């Protein structure tokens with residue numbers, strides 16, 4: 153489908169995909185030839201991006217031509233800078249300003265190996281959380297609410313459950329890409345989609361799958377706890393989609409040189425939604441998910457639409473699993 157047609161299709165679209173980033177960041181990415189602990193190191197390339205898992209999902213969605221709006225919290229001077237950088241990307245956003253603290257700066261050091269220094273971020277007050285819940289009063293039937301990333305300090309870990317509840321009340325689809333208790337709690341609200349990677353699946357089920365059929369079996373347990381559709385990402389091995397109805401599907405990832413696998417899962421969520429909104433078919437959504445995830449892994453930062461399309465033509469039709 154051509155971009156021109158897609159843009160026309162989505163301009164007419166009457167849905168919105170909201171993303172929530174509770175603890176966004178300014179991502180400061182520096183390159184250095186070598187990194188020595190306890191010594192002065194000099195960088196030779198520095199970049200600053202608005203960061204956070206929901207932000208990545210919104211940016212990828214926008215690149216794929218879907219309507220999106222990023223929500224969350226920002227604080228202090230760094231929060232202002234974050235909002236300015238986000239505005240420069242052209243995506244719509246509606247961040248709540250916190251009264252205290254500052255949006256965190258996460259430092260990513262690219263050298264022979266990659267090192268990251270992620271800050272804790274500001275405390276989110278109960279008042280700010282209520283303001284976010286109020287904003288979700290604007291959700292409509294057919295919208296999607298993407299809840300991704302870890303839950304910051306001070307925020308109750310059932311926050312995603314509460315927000316997913318709001319989505320359900322509005323007739324919107326909730327997508328949860330999180331780990332641990334926040335994800336476990338959200339299951340009771342019957343999210344439309346969850347996207348655990350293998351570690352997150354293990355954390356949730358307590359079992360390490362020894363085969364794809366075994367993996368599907370443990371996912372069925374999560375569905376009994378409330379999850380509807382489950383997309384398990386397997387990094388370089390591709391993905392498995394276990395729909396709430398019908399057989400599970402599996403697809404390998406295209407091969408390529410990995411440049412940056414962080415954020416591949418976020419792009420995968422965006423790719424899945426783009427495929428689903430376009431075709432309403434799970435197999436094509438799964439292909440688009442893997443194409444966007446792999447394109448992200450093969451690019452330095454988030455991939456362009458052309459890079460996703462280049463991987464899409466390299467994906468094969470998903471195979472049906474018997475479990």
Ligand SMILES: Nc1ncnc2c1ncn2[C@@H]1O[C@H](COP(=O)(O)OP(=O)(O)OP(=O)(O)O)[C@@H](O)[C@H]1O
Pocket residue numbers: 348349350385386387388389390391405406407408410413414415416417418419420441442443444445446447449
């Ligand atoms: N090494 C790789 N080669 C090819 N594709 C990859 C590779 N790593 C990731 N991908 C693609 O990205 C998708 C998501 O990857 P992964 O399972 O690593 O997500 P994740 O752990 O949630 O990532 P993150 O949370 O850092 O965004 C995979 O299903 C695959 O399509």
Ligand SMILES: [Mg+2]
Pocket residue numbers: 329349417418
């Ligand atoms: Mg992930």
